[in-house]
Amino acid sequence: MATAKKFASEGWRVAGFYKNNSGPGVKNVTYYQIDVADGESIKKAFDKAFVDMGKVDCLVNCAGIVIDKTLQGYELEDMEKIIKINEIGVYLCTKKALEKMEEGAIVNISSSAAQTGSFDAIYAGTKGAVWSFSKSMALALAPRIRVNCVAPGIVNTDMGNFGWGPGELEQRVKAIPMGRMAEPEEVAEGIYFLANATHITGACLDINGGYVLR
Numbered sequence: 001m002a003t004a005k006k007f008a009s010e011g012w013r014v015a016g017f018y019k020n021n022s023g024p025g026v027k028n029v030t031y032y033q034i035d036v037a038d039g040e041s042i043k044k045a046f047d048k049a050f051v052d053m054g055k056v057d058c059l060v061n062c063a064g065i066v067i068d069k070t071l072q073g074y075e076l077e078d079m080e081k082i083i084k085i086n087e088i089g090v091y092l093c094t095k096k097a098l099e100k101m102e103e104g105a106i107v108n109i110s111s112s113a114a115q116t117g118s119f120d121a122i123y124a125g126t127k128g129a130v131w132s133f134s135k136s137m138a139l140a141l142a143p144r145i146r147v148n149c150v151a152p153g154i155v156n157t158d159m160g161n162f163g164w165g166p167g168e169l170e171q172r173v174k175a176i177p178m179g180r181m182a183e184p185e186e187v188a189e190g191i192y193f194l195a196n197a198t199h200i201t202g203a204c205l206d207i208n209g210g211y212v213l214r
Contacts (some may be wrong), residue, residue: 002184003060004029006192015049017063036063036089037081046096056101058195061090061108061130066123068163079122086126090133101145105195108134108149112208115151120163127151131204138202146201148194153208156181178209 001023004016008028015030016022022031030052034045050056064086067078090108097106111127118124131149138147154160154172160181161169173181190207194200206212 001026002188003062003191006185006188007058007195010192012057013053015053017045017049019063036093037084039092042089042092042096046093046099050100056097057104059094059097059101059104059106060191060195061093061106062191063089063093064109064126064159066120066159066162068120068123070119071121074122082122083126086123087129087133090130094133094137098141098145103144104146106134106137106141106145106147107191107194108147109191110134110149110151110204112151112153112206112212115212115214134204135202142201146194146198148197148200148203148205150187150190150194150205150207151212152182152187153206153211154181155187156183176209176211180209182207182209 001016004014005026008014008026011028013028013030014026015032016026017032017034017036019033019035022033030049032045032049035041065082067074067082069078094106094108108130110131111124113120113124114128114131131151134147134149141147153176154169164172173179187207190205194203194205206214
């Protein structure tokens with residue numbers, strides 16, 4: 001939601017996609033229901049947006065889930081669910097958007113977990129795949145379309161606050177040099193920057209308060 005608000009505040013017409021709750025109304029944002037784990041749902045939602053918007057200047061692939069299990073705790077259906085949403089959804093949304101995108105930018109959401117590893121190895125693996133996909137698509141689509149990703153650390157959202165044991169989140173935050181989690185609006189600023197950075201492609205922007213330095 002913070003990303004949609006950021007783009008809309010800068011004068012963009014935004015197609016916002018949601019699964020269960022579109023959130024509050026925002027000027028310049030039109031909402032479309034979608035399930036990124038379902039190819040037919042992606043087709044229907046994007047086709048509606050194409051009719052309303054006419055063209056695509058920027059795609060932000062930000063849908064994602066975390067299940068927060070060790071590998072031994074994962075059943076096959078858990079793996080298939082997180083891979084469908086975090087990986088295949090990115091691939092299919094990108095493929096569909098390219099039907100109407102002649103030039104512009106794509107920004108995908110990876111994670112610092114792709115660099116450091118994670119208790120949830122399957123989640124980290126999906127985010128590593130998104131990073132690799134972004135670099136591959138940057139090569140494939142240059143110079144017309146730039147493709148980058150952002151890699152947030154812990155963000156103050158429902159997902160960011162999910163799955164921690166007693167005291168674990170506080171300890172993790174203490175390890176962040178900036179001393180706090182990121183706010184959604186700060187991640188949105190990074191996404192918007194990459195959407196407009198006309199000579200950056202194939203890059204991954206870290207937004208983690210210095211937790212990962214590279």
